[in-house]
Amino acid sequence: MSVKTGPQRYPGSSRANWYQDDFPGDPMEVNVVVLHTTEGPSLPGYGGGGSAPNLTAVPDFHAKRLRWFQHFDIEVSSRALQNLKGGVETNTLNVCQVELVGTCDPKTHRKWDKAGQRHVFWPEAPEWALEGVARFLSWMHEEHGVPLTGPKSWPAFPQSFGNGRKQRMTASKWGKFEGVCGHMHVPENDHGDPGAIDFAEILRRAKADLDLEEPPADTTPGRPGRPKIPAFPGRKFFRDGAVNDHVLKLGKQLVKRGFGDHYKVGPGRNWSEADRLNVRDFQKSRPELRGDADGFPGPLTWKLLFS
Incomplete structure (x- = not known):
């Protein structure tokens, strides 16, 4: 049994939809975050918890922020990935899973727009939504050591479905992976979420939140360079x-x-x-x-x- 080394509840998250008591998971030492999109406009019921992730981020359009709901402890396996019997481990392989309420499907986005359904289309997510995801990732890096790195290929849906852009990891690569990826990258799964989310911008914001990227020096002639802030160690x-x-x-x-x-x-x-x-x-x-x-x-x- 792995030892839990960091806080198990994301600060400010709600436990109104807590499923761990009904679906006890396996303890693990998290080194991966998997991002999903719900493909629905509101907090899912997850079949009473049978297909729930560790956390769900729900857009609050009035406050322009994400509201977080926690369903399982950070270092307890959740249930949002397909995990075939006898295959590679997905849900239980040191993975914290996050569902982002909204869609990555351009067709769904157009349909909801036409119907006046307020939603986040994650490939074109507003800054406050990207910032909310970035803050969670910076917290996971700081408190659980999850690297702020991930796959380079984040193809748009529906090309991301299955392995349409060859983005999905092999079992061997998945077993060695540490960092942040999408449902589209996990073996044994065919879902294409979160599509063409701006992963580079999310990582940039997460690193900036932790001062892992130094601000550029002021190079104006005659003025001293801007002092560098040492990176926060954790x-x-x-x-x-x-x-x-x-x-x-x-x-x-x-x-x-x-x-x-x-x-x-x-x-x-x-x-x-x-x-x-x-x-x-x-x-x-x-x-x-x-x-x-x-x-x-x-x-x-x-x-x-x-x-």
């Missing part, structure tokens, strides 16, 4: 018992910014209660962070502290 470096150079770097920056009051001597490599209290003081000083001033740095705390 929350695991700032937990009880952690000893590393990231803690020391954080502490020095806190002192530099005037938030070192709780250090008796000075910052060190051991994460301590003094570090947490100093981080909390910094968070309480910023309106963007006051609602989550728990003293543990995340990507936004790190970015604002080093800006």
Whole structure:
């Protein structure tokens, strides 16, 4: 049985449609996220949970955001992939599955448009929808180590159905894969979702959320280059018992910014209660962070502290 190493609930997600009690899955150490589209305009019933993913993202058009519903723990196998007996493992091979409510089918998109049915056509998804997916992926990278990489080929539906563009992985490649892919890439399956979703833009936003891509320097003549913000290393470096150079770097920056009051001597490599209290003081000083001033740095705390 694999040991669960990260948070099992996506922050802010609803458990109103929780299925794990009725369909217990297998424990696993997640290193893959599979993106689906529901091909329907609202939260599916999933046959009472018998074909449910780990999470579903439902567009809230009024608030311009995604509302998340969690059906299984992050590191418990869900049931949205075809998994043939005696074949390769799909649902249980370290996969967290996400359904995106909407469609990837241009024909369905035109039909719903004509009927006045509000929906997300994922190949042309609005920025707020792409941002919602990106934030989930950045959280999965930060908390569960899922690489922010994936297949290069994301063909449009219906060409993506079956293996029409040769995008589907072989059993061998699937067994070695780590990162983010679509239903269209999984062996033993023929579905073509999520079609031509803008995967490159989603990854760009996810990496930007974690400061994994540095902003370009200001090269205006006569002006200094824009200082680079060090990449956020991940929350695991700032937990009880952690000893590393990231803690020391954080502490020095806190002192530099005037938030070192709780250090008796000075910052060190051991994460301590003094570090947490100093981080909390910094968070309480910023309106963007006051609602989550728990003293543990995340990507936004790190970015604002080093800006």
